[in-house]
Each structure stands twice: as structure tokens, then as C-alpha cells.
Amino acid sequence: MTSKLVSLVELTSHIQDGDSVALGGSFLHRGPFAVVRELIRAGRRDLEIIKQSPGYDIDVLCRAGSVRRARAGIVAMEGNFGLAPWYRKAIENGAVELEEHACATLTAGLRASAYGVPFQPIAGVHGSELAALNKWAELPDPYGSGTTVWVIPPIRPDVAVIHVNEVTEQGDARVFGTTHWDRIMTRSARTVLVVAERVVDESEFRARPELTLVPHFLVDAACVVPGGAWPGSCAPDYGIDYDAVRDYLVDDEDSLTAHLATAPESRS
Amino acid sequence: MTSKLVSLVELTSHIQDGDSVALGGSFLHRGPFAVVRELIRAGRRDLEIIKQSPGYDIDVLCRAGSVRRARAGIVAMEGNFGLAPWYRKAIENGAVELEEHACATLTAGLRASAYGVPFQPIAGVHGSELAALNKWAELPDPYGSGTTVWVIPPIRPDVAVIHVNEVTEQGDARVFGTTHWDRIMTRSARTVLVVAERVVDESEFRARPELTLVPHFLVDAACVVPGGAWPGSCAPDYGIDYDAVRDYLVDDEDSLTAHLATAPESRS
Amino acid sequence: MTDDWSPFSYVVTNLARFVRPHEVTFSGVNSSFPMLACLLAKKAYPFDFTYLNVAGGVDPEPPYAPLSSSDPVLTHGTRSIFANEDFYDLCARGGMDLCFLGAAQIDGYGQTNVSCIGDWHHPKVRLPGGGGAAVMLPTARRCCTWRTEHSPRALVEKLDFVTASGGMHGVVTPIAVFVHDGERLRLDSWHPAVTLEQVVERTGFAFDAATAAPTEPPTEVEAAALRELDPDGVFERDAGLVL
């Protein structure tokens, strides 16, 4: 079996201008941020970003002008950093189009793709103006309960990118702690890319195959970038680099350049 | 926090005459067979058995006259034992009513319950007479693809019972190897019962919480029955006891009595 | 104790008081106040409840309260990981007893706006968005929210946008606690350092105050638990609340 391991540059080249890209993790935790920065270095444009709770990732991509559209549930820097400022500006000035979701409606759309069905019902939503905004359909229960339910159309990302703790040479991937929405993203996207903290021998995966989140055959390419979720956390390996986030948020032209140059993948 | 651990008799008493009961595992593998036998000893009647691939469990319950209705995808002894003979007879002579599913349509019904929605779409089914038989509804895609999809109404078991490798005193449960359909069963049933090979210290669960299939708060009661999946397997602890299955299949009046008396929970 | 009851402590403590014995309670992203409230309830109250959080923790025992309410430290000591799809489904099927959800604007019906100030298509301010609110608010048995300012622009007569609608049970601000009566939010109690008139004046929607009274001051146990969670006052300073 041939190795799935490639360089970060090669991995990122699977993402083209105009692609819809699902990003793993949540807010400042275990996001595939090395790939996000590499997209900026590669000058990618017109991306559609799909994530229930993006923050740093979508903010830096908006700041670099790489985003055309966002499909998201909640967007913030979190930690104690408040709103995502460049994302906010991009939405307010119309540079980026937003499809606003509840996190679970985005998950429902991903499930529709993962389950191969034309729509996925979701509980709740009643009374929310998001339904009309997104032109979601409300269907009556054909089994006579008298209730109705909102159904979400399939969301099928061109690419899903996740950051994991460990990968095998063949591309099997596993994470420690919560999986966020990484599982459903890797089941709904056309292409799956994995960035890992480290490669481990396949014997370690064989010893505990229940821990594997993504089996090799679903993974198109993988790369190893130690610290790649910086400035966010990747438990249990490292926590949020609060100073780096603060530096990133300084609103001058040099801070983005400095930020990109300081990233772990630039240092290696 | 109070212990969830009770005796097998007490655990089984959560299942009443007429209840619908989802059973974990598949065919002769990791089924909650000690509970199944205890249901027979307790003289339970009119049970509805829900399982994608029952075999020994539904067969012995039919043999004892405990079953009113079966909702299943495929029923067989497997191994090299062929059909489930007492189940087959019960269906052929009308003693037991069958709701025949594809395994994935049963899962879809369980998902509808787990997701809190009035129906769950499922891919495929087109051309199968199961749809008309079960009066499933076919809905057009409201998003204009021109396709239709079959939707399955919620299946909400009164009780789900699973057999696991390890449990904590508080009721957290984990299995090694495949989870079969145990995850969705424990998310869709009103009551969740767990039988385990052994209780382990909670520190072992804390060391690898990703392996936990059912968190304590979803579990109503748990008990420990070493060998409880006999005559089936519980990997990696033991495999199928082929001789015991063969003895069980002997069609005379004593073989069921002898079988029940030989079971691990009877010996302890 | 009453007069120097800080608005920070007021919000955290009153959120904690919504936690009930043997229930399943959840705190999410961008939710430091509910996170602190749940941890406070675990420390201060003499009953058991299940605390789920967005980091996947189930009854965790974190060594400290993290600045990010989705920090993996919130899984410390957990015996299981209950990840996002799992807790959303739990809520959707009616298994979540108490859910804490953020809001930028709240109306008298307990509906929330977390989407935008101004018109959605041309917002003056684009807000974070509701997270799970549109699904969780109608499906959780009870939801509670909080605002860090009590003003007519936070507690409004009419929302700029209805992000979520449904089972709002309680609202806590630095000076007041509202509880839903099935129709509308009614005032349950107010901060003893302000007057009822001030609460009325600073609230954008009309409300019933017939059964309201000054809020019971924090117990020694509640106060001690909060001191333990924020020993250096970092959360309190970051929040920068005023009465």
C-alpha cells in the first residue's frame, strides 16, 4: 500500500480556487490552521468555508481575501477575544456572503450528504427566521402525528480538512478528546485531507482500532505538521497561545505577515 | 454518585410484559444473551424484539413463547447453523408478527427517535416490496432535484439492552471491536440496560474516555455477568461455543431446560 | 454582603441557581458565565447533576476554569467523551433538561437574536450567530440565557432578527433575574443594590413584577465556590460588568 503522506504544500494543493471547504475543530481548538495559512500563502480565492463554529480560521481567510462565502452556525474568536473582526467586516461590507445556520442544521445538511438522501429533518427551528432566510422546506409528518419538521438540503463540501493527533503512513487518523464535527465532515466531503501532529507506527492503531476516527480509505492525503493547530490548542499536546492570538488581532498591515511568518509550519 | 450496578434479576425486571426491547450485538456476537435467558426464566410475554440481525436471542425467546412481534432485518443463527428454527416456525404459524426491515431502514427508524424527528429518509428501498408492506411513505425532494426518497417513522424501543466488555460502577460502558448497532440503540430507547463482562475502576475510563460507548447518565442500570454473551462470542474475551449452540438446536423438550441451566449466569 | 454583590458574581450565581438535582445540564461555546455557573453548582450544591459541556466532557473535574469555555481542560477527569453530534441529538430528542444559550437581544417572549444589529442583509453589526440556539431553544426542556448589560438595547421590545424561539426559562442580567411564565418573561427578583424602578426603566419590554422580590444574597458556599473558580479575578476583570 502506497503512503498517503505528502508535504503541507502538496496537501493544500488539493484545494482549488472556488472550492467549498469544511474545516474541522471548533473555535481555537484542533483546527487545521496550518492548511488555512497555506491557503493564504498559495493565494487561494473564492473559497466557501463550511464549519459549525469557525473563528480564527475564517477570520484570517477573510483578512487575506480568500473567502467568497461562509456557511456557519456561530463565528467568534472565543477564548476571551470576542468577535472575529475581519470576518465581521467582510460580512458587514458584503465582501463575503453568509449562509447562517444553527450548528445542528449545518450538521443535518452534512448528514444528508453522508446518508445519501436529498434532505435531512432537524428538530427545532420553529419560530426562527433562519428558516425563511435559507428557504428551508417544512414538511408535514406523513405518518399522521400532525407535526411538521424542517428539512435541510445536502451540504457536500468539495474538501474536508481536519487536524488530528496521530496518523499512520497509510492515512488512518485518530484524535484524543472530542471529535467536534470532524466525523460527519469526513463522511460528507468529496475529498478528505488530514494534518497530524505526528505519524505513528501502524501497530499502535492495530492495538486500539476503536480509536480511529477516519480509516485510511476515506483519506486522500495526509501530512505531518507538529504544532499545526497553532495558535489554537491540540490537546493533550498544547493549549491556546493567547499571546499569538493577541498579536494576530493587532490591526496593522504587518501583523498578518508577521503572524504567517511565525507559524510552526514556517519555522520548520 | 450512587452505583448503577444491580443483579441480573433486578436489571431484567426493568423489562415488563409487552415492552419493545432492542437487543445489541449481531447474530452470535456480543448479544445480551444472559438477559434474554433471564426474561425467559421470569416468564415475560408479548415482547416486541427490535434488532437488525437477531438470531439465537430471538430464536430462544420464540421457543419460550415470550415474543409477540419482531422488527428485524435478517434473522439467522449464522456460524454454520443456518436458519433460526423456532423463530421460523413462530412466523410461519403466525404466533409472532414480523415487521420486516432492511437493516438500514431499522437504523433509520432508530435515528428518527434519536434525532427527535418524525421520520428519517433512507437511501435505496426503490423497487423493494418492503416499502408497500410496511406502508412507508415516499416523499418528493422539496429542493427540486426531481428525486423521491423513502422515509421511515420513528422506532422508539421501551428498553435497549447491550452486552459490553467493561462498565464502571456508575454505569459508563465500553466495548472492544465493532459496536454493531449498539450506539444508535442506546440513543433511541427510553431505558438503557447494560450487561458487562467486568467492572473496572473509573480511572481506566478516565485514561481513555474516547472509548466509552455509553456515558453513565444514559444508563438506567448495569450488571456484571462474566460470559453473559454465551453461547455467542464476546471478543477479545471468548469466541462462539459451537457445541453449546449445537446442543441448543436439538429439537426435544429437555434441550431448552438443559441449555438454560448450563448458562454462565446459572452456574455462578 | 448584599451591597457589594458584584454584578459578575450576581450573573454567575443566579445562572447556577437554575441547576436542579439529577438533571442533565449543558454549557456551550462562547459561554464563560454558564461554564462558571455549572462548575459553581458542582462545588456549591449538595446534589448530583450531570454536567455536559461542548468540549465533550461529562461531569469533568477540571483543575481550573479555562478562559475558553470550549477548552479541552473541560474534559479533565471525564469518563466519556460526548461529542457535538451526540449532545445536539440528545437535546433534539428531549433529553437535555437545562441548556445555557447566549443572546445579544432578548424580547419579552424570551426569543433571542444573536445574528445581527440592524437589517440581516445589511447589518450594522454582524454578531456571532446563534450556534445551536435555533435547534436547542425549542427542544431543550428549559433554556437559560444571560446578558452582561441590562439595557433597553439588550432587553428589547422587538428583536432585530429572531435567531431562536422557544423554551426560554430564565434570563439573568447584572441586576435582574427573569423567569418565563409560559406566556412571557416575568421578573423573578432583582439585585438588592438597585430598585425595581431602575429595572423597569432599563428594560425594553414590559413585564410583570407582581411576584418579584430582591434576589437572595449569595450563600457563603456559593461565594466560596466562585472565589475558588476565579481566584485571581481574571474572569471578573475580563467581563468588566457594571450594575
Next chain:
Amino acid sequence: MTDDWSPFSYVVTNLARFVRPHEVTFSGVNSSFPMLACLLAKKAYPFDFTYLNVAGGVDPEPPYAPLSSSDPVLTHGTRSIFANEDFYDLCARGGMDLCFLGAAQIDGYGQTNVSCIGDWHHPKVRLPGGGGAAVMLPTARRCCTWRTEHSPRALVEKLDFVTASGGMHGVVTPIAVFVHDGERLRLDSWHPAVTLEQVVERTGFAFDAATAAPTEPPTEVEAAALRELDPDGVFERDAGLVL
């Protein structure tokens, strides 16, 4: 070799020949023949493919072939557990290239009955049921099935019940291999020890045999792989096939 090509080896080998390079292939419960075929393909063919099985294994390296085709030994050496919901969803979304599914009756269109002999409501024989077939047959890219007897009651003009309908690609019996041409099953090849006339006579549905030929005998490598999988002939004896 040709004359003594056992019907057991004929079925396993010809099922294995449907496996293609770089594809995702699945074998399920109650499916000893496909399990052996997939394991044979792994041993005998000089290409890579992904073998999923119902026990949750992904490219496992079992030390022996188990009597139960869902035995946990089929996860031996796997680097991941791909459990039931996961592989069904994979198939449903079009990610399964080749799926082996059982059948009691097969008609000329490649539809299958695994439910009953006689009327469904008053069956002469209640059969196991289709397992995943009603979902997998229409959604997998290709499905293949097998029958252990080649007779007009197995290969029928009209099914007693249509359990599943859809993407049937290949059918293997002890004496013949059928491949679907988009409309119907056509004969692809027949066991060199029988005649084409015998195949016609023993098949309940009409079929096109214009491009059919005697089946290529097993290669040394195929034969050796099967001997390795069934060294004592237990599977072959259990199956009890006749030409």
C-alpha cells in the same frame, strides 16, 4: 484441473474475480462465500483493494477464516473499526464499489428474494430476510450474489417476493456466472464440466448466452489461496455443494 473444479471452489473463485483494483469491497453477515472470496482476492491478486466486513474490519489480516462471516476474528490486524452505521452510510452515499449480498431467489432482472417462499403473509418458508439488501442493492455501485444450487427454484422467472431491486452486477452458482447487461442478467460463462444446455435447462429465467464461454479454470495462485483459507476442507464440507 478443469474437470475436477469443485462447485465450492467455482463459487468462491468466481466471486473473487469480481473484485477490482483500488475499489472498496464489502462482505456481510451470513456470507461465508463472499468472505472467502475477499480473503482469496487479497491473497491471490496482485493489486490493492479495500476490504470492509460486517465485523468492522478494514483490510484485516485474520489468522484463519472463521465459520461465522461476522466473527470478530475478521477485525484481526485492522487499523480501524468501521461499524455498521458507518458502512451502510458509505454505501448509501455511493462510496461502496462492490457489495456482496445473499439471495434465495434471483430473477432475470437481478432482483432478489430473501424473505419468503410462498405468500409473504402466509409463507411456506420464512427465510432470513434481506439484511441490508433493499438499501445496498440500489445504492452500491455493483452488487454480486451467489446461490449454492443452480435450479429453476433458485433462478426464477418470477420472485415470490421482491426483497431488493437495483444494481445487481453478477451472480455466481456452482455451474454458471451471470453478468448484468443493464437490462437483464446474461450468461457470462459456465462451468467447463457442464454444458450450456444444462445451464439453460436448470435456469428459471430466459437469458442471453451469445457472448458466453466456458469459465477460465482457476489459476494456480487462486487454487493455492483457497487451499490456504480452507486447509482442512471444513467450509467445503459444510457447504455440501454439487455441480
